[in-house]
Amino acid sequence: MQIIVNTVVLASLYSLIGCGFVLIYRASRVVNLAQGELMAMGGYFLFTVAMGLFKEPIPSFLVASVFSVGLGFIIYFFLMRFMAGESVFAAILSTIALGILLRGLITLIWTSQLWHPLEKMGITNASHTLVKDAVISTFGIVTVLSAFFIYLALFLCLKFTRWGLRMQAVGENPLLASRRGIKLHNYYALSWGVAAFTGGFAGMIQSCDAILEPGMVAIGLKTFPVVLVGGLDSLAGVIPGAFVVAIAEVIAINYISPQASEAAPFVVLLIMLLIRPWGLFGTKEELERV
């Protein structure tokens, strides 16, 4: 039972991080390789807010979320905006440069030390027993619930709100959308804002459930196989992709070798690329575009 709980928590974390990859890709066809850094920035925002502004967890999370969204907008308007019309390759390279810049900023501002935002907020990460001795931490529950509600909210917004429909239109046919009066840059920026929020929120939870350190950015890159397995342009594909990768990792740890868990996501990815290169829920044409 504990193995199932572990898998669900891990898959939820991957879903939260992976969500950002898909949102940006769907809107602007850019693969954001700085998603791990956006995730880490969320954790550092929370730490900074908890240190200086609020000690209580809820206001701290809210303010840090606002900072994360703001960072997404800033990145778009001051960097990615200038990549509009350039080749996809150039845009991807600029996200790599962005990642290096953010990593540098993290070390300059917060140093290489390990931090514990939870301590600053004065709360503990208690354990809760579920059925049959299966245990989950408070922030494990927060991870699962956040993934559930964020995906639900995104689904509803993309399907039933004006900005959601426009965002989809911008992703599918930017030229037509532009002719219909939709301001493309605003919707691209929105996708960066939401992606920075979901990634950042995952970073906030991770820093509370574990530790806050610059090395956290590597988890973002580890999530990349998740979105490729699910389908790079499919938000709904991230969840099954996350589960497939998490199951592969947990099976490797328990039944093959703990060391194999490092390779497991990439083995799954390779198999997927051989069988269905566009992913579980991705569209075939997208492959040609990439």
Add this chain to the structure above:
Amino acid sequence: MLKKGLFGMVLSVALVAMFFVPAYAAPEPYLVGAAISITGPGSEPLAPIKDALDIYFKDVNAKGGINGHPVKLLIEDTMNEPSRAATQARQLVTQNKVSLLILAGLSSLYAPVVQVAEQYNVPLLFLGVCPPETYPPKADPNQFCSTAFGMKFDSSFAVPFIHEQSKGSSLKLALEAMNVPLSRNEIDWAEQLAKSMGIEVVDKEVTPPPTADFTPFATKMKSSGATWAYSYGPWGMEVRTFEALRKLGWKGKYLAYGHIQAEDELKRLKDDDFYVYGTNAFFTDNTQAHQRIKAMSEKEKTVYPYTQLTDGWIGATVIEEVLKKVPWPATPDKVRESMNQVKVDTQGLKGGPIVWTKTNHYRTTGYYRAYKWDSKKNAVVIAKDWTAIEVK
């Protein structure tokens, strides 16, 4: 005429003062080059070394330097990138003409920097992990190490410590390493050692460097029925696994290698069954050396807290002792000669002196100590006092 002559004399004196007096006023410095991982992945235990070297030699220079010469530190940030470290080492040796090279980085940086040191025949002091090339009986003539980690020696303290602490009660040991050579090799050695002592090793986990959640590994360790766990790797891995085990309700005892963060972390965790061991004394000892580090750190407003500066401070003490015996002008050969026979009083920061000989550039005796949190005393206490391990 007289006026002209006087003017000429004054001008001459002024010119002499301008060009020659400063040369006497500021003696040439001892040049020490350091490639330190201040930023980059895995830099958290290494970056504070820069702080410690900076404040130590600022103080030394303020007191007149060594043998009348100041020490000039040329510090480069390797960002834990091997190619970058090699380029910086080459620049320090060839352009800056340093007499001593320091490396504080991950083990992946060792080979390229060692190659540079060997090529230009400059002594290399490691302030990160001590490579086996510094060990006796055949220490590399160019490589020296003053810091804490020592493969095979660390677990030679840790495993018997666990055995002793279990006091005849059922001992089932789980081991944990990170999937990097240093950590994995040490845990393999610990497993071998434990088995030779009759300890039942029930589980061994080797975790990947980017691990999002340690709970799956902890679940396996818990379900193995381990009563003790021993973890050897980066602090983040050690402490996160311990916290994951506790979240799962594991009641066993845990021993981890005590990195620079250990003292503060024991106070944060407040768990009576969490032990750390290492070769440096904690600030709870409050020796004069500890007080000096604390005062200097506060005065100079170091980036890292004073509790994390011990390793760098000891390294700086060693450098000072070495340079004291180097006659001016300093050359790499003279520095190496001095390093081959040095005995450094660590002033209570370690269990004994650091002694290097021609065949041993690690230390002739390693001193280990274990600490834990004591809830009754509400303080960090010594779980086992200095234990000497001969390095042969």
